Amino acid sequence: MSKNIEIGVAGSITVSILTISFAFLMRSFYKRFSRLEKRKDDAPE
Numbered sequence: 001m002s003k004n005i006e007i008g009v010a011g012s013i014t015v016s017i018l019t020i021s022f023a024f025l026m027r028s029f030y031k032r033f034s035r036l037e038k039r040k041d042d043a044p045e
Contacts, residue, residue: 007015
């Protein structure tokens with residue numbers, strides 16, 4: 001049972017915005033994580 005679903009322009013824009021925001025959030029979390037790791041490595045023991 002295969003149905004053809006038309007997403008349309010609004011759906012395409014929504015998917016694009018979600019993808020870009022997800023990439024931005026992942027980049028932000030990665031930068032925070034790497035900064036935390038660097039600080040942990042530089043700390044005297």
